[in-house]
Amino acid sequence: MNERELTRMAQGLGRAAADGLDVERTAAAVTARLRAERVRHRPRPVARWLALAAGFAVLLAGTAVTFGDHGAVPRVQPVALAPGLDDLSPAELGELLDSLQWQAPVSLDVGTTLGELDGTQLEELLALMEG
């Protein structure tokens, strides 16, 4: 067999595979996999509870700074838990809380840290935040 014959025969190979391929099904399968991959790599939306927790931490920090004894070092230091809010000054945090028309719960001591809240206080605060 010479090279020309070899080439001619090679050109005929794979015809059955090509004819048997369901192109539309293949295209649909490829795009479905690509779609799934895009979804997999999309940044996940912050879960509601996580957003709530972040807001909770900011409010606590704000409470301590805004309503605390300005003559003394606040017992709670603002903690960077909510992106973008940790740069706010105490005055700005106070304005933010005012704009939210948030009042410290009666039973909640000003400057209380999260770890010091009992179950009732936590529920009270969460109920306030959830409106």
Next chain:
Amino acid sequence: MPDAQPEPSDAELIAGWQAGDEAAATELVRRHARAVARFLGAAGAGEDVDDLVQDAFFRAFQNLDRFRGTASFRTWVLRIAGNALTDLRRRRGRRPVVALDGREVADGRFDPHAAVVERDLEDQLQTAIGRLPAMQRDVFLLRAQQGLEYAEIAAALDTSVGAARVHYHHAVKRLKRALADVPEGSTATEDTR
């Protein structure tokens, strides 16, 4: 009468996909899937052809940022398909995956004996191609089956034109050896079919 819309080029479809147009990806698969299936079928992918075609396009779209455009999109996908087949064989411990095409029996216009001989030769050739080293296999098929120039083969396979020629030469030599018992001129020619 409005002018017919010109077909978008592969480059335009690639740009469309990169901008988030899923239909552009679908069109690229429609355009090139059969060529990729033919390449894989000739390389002996057998019943894995469908999965490998899907894999090749999926990998191609996932890695489009690496597509430099020195070879055509089709050639690039063919290369990825060849790699996918090589990977599959490696995972299977280099077991031969050669499976022969399920070709239809020649119709009555041809000499049945000649048709059977031709099929037998094609089967032998396909088996031999499947046993070539991956680089030789890919170069041979891109050249002999897909009709590409050495320059494009070299660009697609990240090698030099000279190396591509050498791989082709070695592939032809091995295939001739594998089909050594077949006398010259024993296969049907185009005008006798």
